[in-house]
Amino acid sequence: MRSLKRIGISLVLALTMVLQLGVIYGQALPSEVSGKNYKVIPVLFKGVAQETIVSDYLEWSNDKKGYAVLDVKGYAYQVGSNIKIGITIGYQTPNGYTNPPDWLDRIEEISIPSNKTFEEVIKDYYIDFKDIKIVDNGNKLWFYLKGKNGGTFDRQSAQNIKLDPTASVKEPVWPNPGSIQVTNTALPVSVGGIRQEGLWQVELKVEGKNKIMTEPTDVVLVLDRSGSMANEVGDYLCNNEEHIHTRKCYSNRQLLICGKTEHRHGNSCKRLTRVEIAKQATNNFVEQLLLENEKEHNSIKVGIVAFATNVEESRCTSLTDDKTTLLKGVATALDNPAGGTNMVQGINKAKLYLDAANSKNGIIVLISDGEPTYYHTTSGNGVLGGGSYIDTATKTKTIEAAQTAKNAGYEIYSIGAGESISTVGQQVLKICSTNGINDNGEYYYLSKDTTNALINIMENVVRSIQNAARGAKVVIPIGEKFKLWTEQENQFKYEIIPSMGDTALTDSEYDCVISQGKIEREVADGKEKLTWEIGNIGEGTPAILRYYIGMTAEAQKQISYPISDETVLSYSNIYGKPAKKVGKPGGKGDFDIPEVSMDSANIRLIYYLVNDNGKPINEEGQEVERPDLAYNLKNDYYIPEGTSSKDLDFGVYTIKYDISYEKDNNKYIFKEGIVPINITRVELNALNAQPVVYLPYEKVKLQVNWTQLGNESGAFVTRNFICPEQLSNISFTVGFIEAGNITHSNLTLVIDSDYQGGNTFKDKMRFKVGDTALVNVKEVSTLKEENGYNYRSSVTATEDELKIIINNLKVKTDQVYEVNIFFKCYLKDSYTYNQYKNDMNHLSAIHQIGLTIQDIENGINEDKKPINLRYVDIPKIN
Ligand SMILES: [Zn+2]
Ligand SMILES: [Zn+2]
Incomplete structure (x- = not known):
């Protein structure tokens, strides 16, 4: 009863899917590979396993920009004692889909050593899709790819491609071209080692990764x-530093603390x-x-x-x-x-x-x-x-x-x-x-x-x-317990110091320094606001703003206050679309608004993601330069056990952190040996009042291990198989085990209709390009009448192969899951339904298809296993 019900639900879903499919298009086996010893190899786009569908926003001019969707497949095939690597690129032209898709061969061939087989040589080979450009020849594209062991593909598309300008695009993630990163910090001001109470120097820094220039x-x-x-x-090249004492040169008790001599450059200075x-x-x-x-x-x-x-x-x-x-x-x-x-x-x-x-x-x-x-x-x-x-x-x-x-x-x-x-x-x-x-x-x-x-x-x-973003502007409403610390009450003087690096502002006669653009202070209803017109954001020249704020008398002791209200950076992104980054207190926005106090301190804990080597990585697994650029798992103030306030007295604290941490159904563990363990011992004092402690976490590794559901002559069996052209069902179970070095979350299931040599049915069954499939995954222990998770996968198919991709499969490691795949298959042209029925009823005939579970990202590539198909008699179809 259970199976029947499940099929009924799936049929409804499958019908809905067919209506929504539109974009998905498949590829037949390319003629270059057909009849040869070949293997489909993974394709990575910008370092991420895409498994056939690659999409990117491309821009050149008004009529030549938009979202390009490509169906890319990599093949390794044997030619004599050599291996050739080729790819097919399918895409939508203004008149429909390319058929056949473009074929690109890598120029160099790989020779197979005499003691190795084709399969051994090509085992870990993949293609790295580096770049797509629009070519000045209609809307043709230029593909630039690299093989894992070198060798490039570098060629133009045969036909014009349809670019969809209206498609929405995800903002680039650091360190990808066009990504933007904002950091905002407040440091207590000290002069001559003495903290100037209630005074902070704020630094707002905007960094960007330049857009790739696709045109010479x-x-x-x-x-x-x-x-x-x-x-x-x-x-002036004068030996004397130009210095005129300012109010910042004197302590609260009017002692001269700058330690400098006044000098103003004049005609005698070089x-x-x-x-x-x-x-x-x-x-x-x-x-x-x-x-x-x-x-x-x-x-x-x-x-x-x-x-x-x-x-x-x-x-x-x-x-x-x-x-x-x-x-x-x-x-x-x-x-x-x-x-x-x-x-x-x-x-x-x-x-x-x-x-x-x-x-x-x-x-x-x-x-x-x-x-x-x-x-x-x-x-x-x-x-x-x-x-x-x-x-x-x-x-x-x-x-x-x-x-x-x-x-x-x-x-x-x-x-x-x-x-x-x-x-x-x-x-x-x-x-x-x-x-x-x-x-x-x-x-x-x-x-x-x-x-x-x-x-x-x-x-x-x-x-x-060249730039990462254009027309950037940030508006900073100064926090209500603060005032800008300026030399003159009614003036706001700024200086531009390009490429300022860590140049301090402390001795400057200016109230503010910026590395580029222009800045204005406005006062309305007693509230101050800074508007910094940054201009374009460029890689290698971070946009930096430094200014002082002083705490007002209304601020209470032992309480920390945000230095500004919600702060918005707006800009035009690499796609020419409006974008923004919003800063909020407590690390809850795209960037932080520090919270500071006159006489207490706080500790910010940031859990960030690292890879196997302990290098900081972004959400897509790419390495980044620093922990603050990595994927941020948790960003919170440290609250000591048994207390409820983030505001801490000065003193020494030993921070307790989570050994493991769960977020969005993923589990992460603290990665030992990356940071010295004593970083968790923090001394808070007047000059170290808002430290940030970065703690590295690694995603828990999972291993996939799948077993049969029902067994016939040592092979897996379908629950229900109604062929041709009816919805068929393969059922099996999968367990996920925490393991040392294999991780997973994106699974690819591949059904091969052409599985066994010598099989009666080899070459007689096919899938239909453009068809779809549905996968239902549910916990075995809770197999009730619940439906588990349904995955409408991005299915691509060749005639012989049905591929189902399940992104972000949500599983627990202590559970076994039943997986049901619903799909359709068809008889090849010369093979009739009656022949099929007769063959199926013949006892010696076993119709087997092959099932492979892959996780390219993490190297899981379970051997292909046979599944016996059971014939179910149904009313005649053709
Ligand atoms: Zn001075
Ligand atoms: Zn001088």
């Missing part, structure tokens, strides 16, 4: 090396030249643009053109991605500046570089400290123009040269180096930039004569070219 991009730096670039007008500033900023630009870790994906090249009265070929560097060559090129370009300003020739030379490269994106970054004074004659060798001033012809020719480059499709960023540039000089530079006179700060910049100012601008340009 060339950037030519056009650098002014005219005589005026040698002027000593930049940062300064940097413009060209020295330009060198530093340009070197930094090259470093940031060619981040080493992105070279595999990115195709950015940089060239250098230096101009004075003329462009000298020997001071230029043609397009390259070699950093060493470029850094040398910057030095050569800016060495010993002399002569006039022939911007025309500089722009023309850059255009020649870009024309020759003919890449998708061409960018010119023009830096000059003055108005153009020469232009190059198109015929002859001479130069024309005023030489030391701008005349009408030079102005016109310069703007023309820039316009010609812009007409050719190149973007121009122009940077005025030094605010002393004449109005007409500034005007020319602005007109030369991409948006021309209408630019609102995206393509045209005017820099102060300081290293920080020029580096900031050039980093902005880098972040315009």
Whole structure:
């Protein structure tokens, strides 16, 4: 009775599923593999086992962006004594699905050693699907894959692909391209080792992983090396540190505690030249643009053109991605500046570089400290123009040269180096930039004569070219028990220090430092609010804000208060869609809002996920750089046993943590030996009042072990098998055992209709591409009339193989589960129902199919086991 009821329910579900299937499409066995010794091998996408369906958001231009869904299958097959690796990629074209799907072969073959078999060699082989790009040829895609033991596939799709722009996309998880991470900390301020009571320095840091640049991009730096670039007008190189005492230099009892001497730089102090500033900023630009870790994906090249009265070929560097060559090129370009300003020739030379490269994106970054004074004659060798001033012809020719480059499709960023540039000089530079006179700060910049100012601008340009997010902004409502600690009551002075690293704010005369963008304080109804317009978020240059807050007199002792109210970072993500990260107190949001107290402390406990090697990992199992970037299992304040408050007195605490921890039906255990055990002994004092303790946890390992349900001649038996074209049912049990090194949660069940050699039914049964199946899993010990879990799997099928994927199978280790699979199979063309019925009734005929349980992610790959099918007589079908 039980079985019948179950089938009835499943039929209803199966019908619902058929209506919803739409997207799922299958692949027949490719002709390349057919008839050969072959094995289906796993495909990983971005390091995660996807098992056939791969999807990614791709973006190039408005009409060329959207969600691509690919059906990817990997094959290893034997050709003589060699193994070839190939994949099929099925996808939806604007007119339907590809049939047959694209086939890609790896170029190199693997030879089978004489003492090994095909199966042994290929046992652990998988394909790593690294990247998909849109190709400038309709909506074709470019696939880039790698084999486990090297060897790449690198080819274009045969047909245009349909990209769905409306599909919703999951925000990228660190460290994937486009992921964003926010950290927010508050440290008690101490001067000379003495805590300044009630005063904290807050740091808000936004980091990002750059989007992969899928189009070749060339950037030519056009650098002014005219005589005026040698002027000593930049940062002071004085031996004395500039310091004017501020209120922070004095203790509460008005003692001078900064330990510094006042000094204000003046005419007698040495300064940097413009060209020295330009060198530093340009070197930094090259470093940031060619981040080493992105070279595999990115195709950015940089060239250098230096101009004075003329462009000298020997001071230029043609397009390259070699950093060493470029850094040398910057030095050569800016060495010993002399002569006039022939911007025309500089722009023309850059255009020649870009024309020759003919890449998708061409960018010119023009830096000059003055108005153009020469232009190059198109015929002859001479130069024309005023030489030391701008005349009408030079102005016109310069703007023309820039316009010609812009007409050719190149973007121009122009940077005025030094605010002393004449109005007409500034005007020319602005007109030369991409948006021309209408630019609102995206393509045209005017820099102060300081290293920080020029580096900031050039980093902005880098972040315009490549970034993790655009237009980021964070709004910080200051907590009600706090006030911003500012030098002057009615002023809020900020300084931009790009790439500030750990530079302290303590000695600064500024109330706040930021690494990029601009910041504003607003006061409304007595409440303060900071609005930081960050701009673009770029990898390698984290956006950092540091400011002071002081606790107000209303704050009570022994109670900690959140430093700000809910804080929201908004931005446009790599898909061009609005996204945000929300900070909430108690670690309950995307990032933390610290809670601090005048005279007590608290301890934050963060349980984070690690892999077998103890390395922090994200929720997808990818390694990340630090524990705070790892998947966060638990984020809470430490509350000592027998108490109920997170606010603790200063003193020494030994933290008790869970040996094992359960979350979302998964079990995790504390990973020994990763962190020194004494991290759990914490001393809280005035200067260590909000420590965070990171505790590593590893997901409990499970092993799958499946056994029969019913037995006939040593093989598994179906409960019910009604074939063809009716719903059939395979039933078996599975147990999950905690084990040392095998883990699981995503199971793949594969039914092979073509299982046994010599079997009467071999090659006579098939599955239908596009069909679906249903799996019911329930605990054996609670087998009542409950239905257990029903899994509508993402089924893909070839004619001979039905594959069912169960993601996040929720199981307990002390239980045995009954698994029922419901599916349909069909007779192959030449085989009739009557033949089938006769064959089934023939006693010596055993119809067997093979069942395999795989967990590719964790290496479980149970041997294929036979299942005997029992014929059940039903009314005639064909
Ligand atoms: Zn001082
Ligand atoms: Zn000085």
